[in-house]
Amino acid sequence: MRASGLVVVMAVATGCGGSGTPVPTEVVSTRAAAPSAAPTPSASTPARTPVEAALARLTVQEKVGQLFMPVLYGPSADTVSAENQARFGAATPAKVVAKYRPGGVIIFPWSGNVKSVAQVVGLTNGLQDASPKIPLLIAADQENGRVSRLAPLVTDLPSAKRIGDTGDTSLARAAAKATGTEMRALGVNLDFAPVADVNINPKNPVIGDRAYGSNPRRVATMVGAAVKGFHDAGIASTAKHFPGHGDTSVDSHTGLPVINHSRSQWDRLDAPPFKAAIRADVDAVMSAHVVMPKLDPSGDPATLSKPILTGLLRERLGFDGVVSTDALDMAGVRKKYNDGEVAVRAILAGADLLLMPPNMEKAYKGVLTAVKSGRISKARLDQSVTRLLRLKANRGLLAKAPRADVAKARKVLNSAAHRALARRIVAP
Template identity: 75%
Template sequence: MAVITTVVAGCAASGAAAPAASGPARKDRAADAAVTSAPAAPATPAAPSTPKPSGVEAVLASMSVEEKVGQLFMPVLYGAAAEETSGENQARFGVGTPAKMIAKYRPGGVILFPWAGNVKNVRQVVALTNGLQKASPEIPLLIAADQENGRVSRLAPLVSDLPGASVIGSTGDPSLARRAAEATGVELRALGVNLDFAPVADVNVNPRNPVIGPRAYGSDPRKVAPMVAAAVRGFHDAGIASTAKHFPGHGDTSVDSHTGLPVIKHSRAQWDRLDAPPFAAAIAENVDAIMSAHVVMPKLDPSGDPATLSKPILTGLLRKKLGFDGVVSTDALDMAGVRERYGDGEVAVRAILAGADLLLMPPDYPKAYRAVLEAVKSGRIPADRLDESVRRLLTLKDARGLLEKAPVADPAEAERVLRSEEHRKLARLINSRAR
């Protein structure tokens, strides 16, 4: 019997034909005013333009199948500028620049990494995010980063050096988790990043855990849950989306899912007691997204599939039991833990069928895109199932003010906000209270 009783509902091109370079437009240009040549005759008034659809349902109804499938994907793009030509982009997507990739595939978002050449300096990141948004004029992008602070800090050293989750957790003060998340969110937003893959909601009950460890707020779910809830509030205070990860829990592993497939033997009762509370707390705070884990929990799903591909876990536990109706993101699909049993195209299809909405970092983007598109056209992924995911993604964008028009980041404001004295003072305060 679950202990969670109350939850408020809302972590190489193969050479086949690529999708069309652009989908159907969602607004028509106004007809030019026709002016008669007779001096006494008034000008014919311009034909009224068709307004751009507003609201989630209107935008959804205006999208082609190809555009809907594109919304499901969040790739890494290579280079420091939207118009920068890169051999890596050419090899992976068949086009040279990030802007051309966005125009070709219409992804729902992108994720930034230093190793992809995305993070050089403040003004460069601002120009990059503004350029990426400019390349997606119809539906603004989710622009994400893994900025947990501490061990996982993808935008260091541009952003403030705030303590990681284990340090914050050791203070015993959730208000510091909220303030740290807000400070991080303010800095990300100034850079043009609107989604953080944080906070970590795992409970690190295995001291030999090679992948979570200090990324978690602690080893006691009763103490971790309020920290996670406070962090979600902090990100929302800053006006950006947050992601609780890694569902159903990555805290009791001795294998790194980047390099292997961990198996966690928690019973359902143990999961209810140890793993579920932080995710339930995040859902109660209307967390925007929850990221799946590439871990096998045979007592929750005996199929042997990792949670990312498990309908009993993503749909049964997360959607139905915990009541989450926000965006479910996969963990990175280039990780070994999700690639052991199926090919890269099949993994993408199975993740959607399991209940995922956002496909993060597929290693072979064209193959994954084509596989999902073909599954939709064949009916393997029903049209209403596709619409469910796209609707959730559009709703997230709408909730964060991104659906109609992407905000434009200001480089001067970013330089003022990042590594501010206020945020450095907060870091010192947290460190002084850590135990």
């Protein structure tokens, strides 16, 4: 999908369902070697790509750690927190990172992570310092509108619905670029946005104005433009919530929604924005904790559904980027299985990134045990870790984590140009 030489190599070597092991191309020499000459390594062994080299450096335990994106508590990497101690057995965020080697972290105001520009810059730089082997994905839910986890530090941009109502895709792209630019200045490199749901149920308690609208075609064009805008800013983006959360009357934070769309209805109503996001080269797709019995009769939510995550998203839509779960502490995914089993089933279904496990130790041990027993094959583990490393490489995060700068961040955040853009969007 991507044009860089790195990704072309990895698409061949680690395509969905593959072993993750590159197949060497036979090299035929036209020059006879002396009988006693030692073989030349470069003639028989292809050079490793940066992603392959990074994967080879990781132990099995570290590979399992890469699958996780927890919430850490406190305003700095070195803040001692009773919450971190209770949840992770390590008192500071830096020690949690050192203990589990997660692929990333997600920041929130309610966990004490967002207080001031200087504080967030110090936190993100400190977290990266705690992960010298593989840089972290540092994420936030910065959708704008009512879901703005970096407020009030960032520009107060309108909701997706306000942008969708303009019918102007250039505004969707510009808003995403502005948001991404401000996030990157703070050291945040992954946005769990844009929302790709089509809000066709006016009683929807959780999506509403977070979506670009109720028309699948309109939403699709806006989502594709937003993905490009985030990439313009140099950060990764996520289309959510697959296979679609727009026709629900239950909030998956507190219950388990059931959507009775037929396959043809899903193709017509829910799929178009995700197809547009994939065409725009979206980095990640987030699953929904919703049951669609006509897509998978098992009764499991999409987050734990192989027919949905692998069958529809991977095989039908052709997506080979990172699949992230929605937050694993939500009620919608914890109805049938314990926290360790939920994590294992999500990986087996096709997920790569386990977001916000409510019990990190149980989830980590559950996945590690499944890998050691062969329930999750080592090839399957490598497949997910490769996707995560490839995302980091594509966004310039693998070789060296970029460092945020307080002075530069203060110039970018809530800038006059970004405030003017917000006024343009809401202007009659």
